[in-house]
Amino acid sequence: MSDKSKTTRRDVYKTQPVAGGRLVLGFHVPVRRASDAAAASAAAFAPNAFIRIGKDDTVTLAVNKSEMGQGVFTALPMLICEELEADWSKVRVASASSMAKDYRHTSWGAQGTGGSSSVASEWERLRGVGAAAREMLISAAAAAFAADRSQCRAENGAVIHVPTGRRLRYGQLVEKASGMEPPKDVALKQPKDFKLIGKPTRRLDTPEKTDGSALFGLDVSIPGMFTALVARSPVFGGKLKSFNAQMTKAVPGVVDVLEIPSGVAVIADGFWSAKKGRDALETTWDEGEGGKLSTDALRGHYAQLAGKPGTVARKDGDAAKAFAKAAKQLSAEYDVPYLAHAPMEPLNCVIDLRDESCEIWTGTQAQTADQRSAAAILGLKPDQVKIHTMYLGGGFGRRGSKNSDFVSEAAHVARALGKPVKVIWTREDDIRGGYYRPLWHDRIEAGLDAGGYPVAWRHTIVGQSIMAGSRYEASMVKGGIDETSVEGAADLPYSIPNILVDLHTPSLPVTTLWWRSVGHSHTAFVVESFIDELAHAAGKNPFEFRRVLLCGAPRHLHVLELAAERAGWGEALPAGRGRGIAVHKSFDSYVAQVAEVSVADGKVKVHRVVCAVDCGMTVNPDTVAAQMESAIVFGLSAALWGAITLKDGRVEQGNFNNYPILRMKDMPEVQVHIVPSREEPTGIGEPGVPPIAPAVANAVFMATGIRIRRLPIGDALKKA
């Protein structure tokens, strides 16, 4: 999803007064006092929307972020429990419903998960939530002990009266604590006192993911539910002209065929009959401009645009003048394709529409937006629409739809059908369904001085805006620049006196969306490949060359040096192997990777990836390592094989045979090294993706002398 928390996050810290180490509890830390009557009969101590402690000592924590594999169902409870002093073995996680405002993102004003922002945005609030509840439990215990609060200490799910050693478990304090006044402010622990944060901790969701009991959206079944598959336009922006459902209706199990705005919904008693029914459906479409699109032609068009000046995103000095006077001039053009997210769980949505209310079960990254979209379609108020967030079988951005496409479509089906329904996308629907990482073309040139270091850098980016036309346009597109189009390029960390970065934003019917690491997924490839080209052109070691140019970027430099050291940079490699290095900052985290590859029969084999990451303080180091491993695999699939191409407007790929992803036999050894830090925690779900493509491409160059300027690498080396 977008990196939109990046700028607003700082504002939150500014307005949230942290005075003398005490966090003032206000809007960001909802604390409620139960009414006296409610307190007296309390079955549980529930001081806020996040914590519920039962008389059996069970601590149920609501997690307001979607668990899509990135570990929030463990990391966020760790934040609360660090201050709550709960017994970790008693902690249970509940997915927060879409109904409470308290569950909204601390800076987006809407519930949602993205921009690698979950831990960073909740870092203070959830610790405050835990601390406030702990203070109330201590007050309750002090009253029970008839002692002063200062003599009481919370530890491992109980409050201890220190002088006497008397002990009351949290479960025993439920009623008394429910009647306590919530504190107005709390002191948060110093990092040196952390017991849980920073310790490798087993994920709370692992057990149910080993026996089939974890429930994903696709697993939801409600009484009287039908299954729908939708026949959608074969080209982007196509409009339905007509359809013939005669054969479809003859398929046993098919109960209805309904026209909706996005196409034709085939309603059946299960997936298989819906699929057979849809296969039998005849549709004709007004294809419009979308029917003429081809990615080959698009690349040509983009290359032409790249030769013209665009909207300026960054201007330092006079790049044109410095380039003209440079001792050595280099230029290159890079291409990257459209990419599908292809989460393992295809999109789906279950809707139970009633007269005055609606319940939705789905895996979404954008609850509040989906709730509003569905309400508008169904003629309901947003608070009449309840979203149950299920486990997401992968998200990668696709489940945070910028216009709620899959939830909106399901709402249309539910409205037309009037009965409970589950809309399922097939794998082909997913791969061909758009909402892609945009296709990009980059033209880049640099001038080197006599010493071989760059004095001029001109980078022109061509590609569609993800934000334009979406609900996020107003906040994310400034002066004609969608900041996600230039992120990772306009903030070039290298010390170069004259820099110009500009942007062309063509408009096309192909739908685009944030794809794990968003703009960084292409800018890192271009910048880190071209820096490598400059180093080789200057006859310098690409690692040392970067070190010199990163003199003003200490955290970049640190991860670069750490990765190089652990990878044995400079040590001899077996014949035929090459090493490549890349470093990139995204979502406020710094990642460097060294890839070790060989090329045989035109195929790249990645043997090893050494990764260094600086994401500030780590909450769960094992999750940080897992996210780096994950991002490297995700980025490798794209770098080696990933491409969505269009011919006559039609997507040429449809399933994992022609949109391959990495398999066990292709898996390199991945080593992750985490930089110890006392900085605020930053993103971890996405920042591991950007460096891998350039690290591999740079390694291919070392191994073969062939420079990769177009992704995927695919069989480019076979022809060479």
Next chain:
Amino acid sequence: MAVKSETTQLSVNGRKYTVEAPTDTPLLWVLRERLGLTGTKYGCGIALCGACTVLADGVAIRSCVTPVASVIGKEITTIEGLSADRSHPLQKAWIDVDVPQCGYCQSGQIMAAAALLARKKEPSDADIDAAMSGVLCRCGTYQRIRRAIHLAASISAKGAQNER
């Protein structure tokens, strides 16, 4: 050309079921929609991703392309039937190594690994590559899957030793 619905007798996780379904219905959808065994997942529908892997008489099969009529008389084991209490060595190992991320593919991964361990008690990395490359993981948990399979093999070996 509608395929006739027929009554099919199935044996799944040691229980007998009678299902009325068109004979070409893939086993996957019978498991998920008729028997409520949703641990077995749909990922591609054409035997490319392995999310739907179950065992038929101990052999790993792709239930998304297996017509229900073709497994009559075979004992089907799904993730729900691997153990009653997550006590299978693979489940213990998966938890110890913290393999899953999103978790969606993990039933298929574990069932494919179960078929491997059933015929190879101490699989090599090459054995793991051969047996597991048919099951995709978009989260990229392969390195941990490999580690967990080796661990499960050693848990099984220790268990066998203790029984002696």
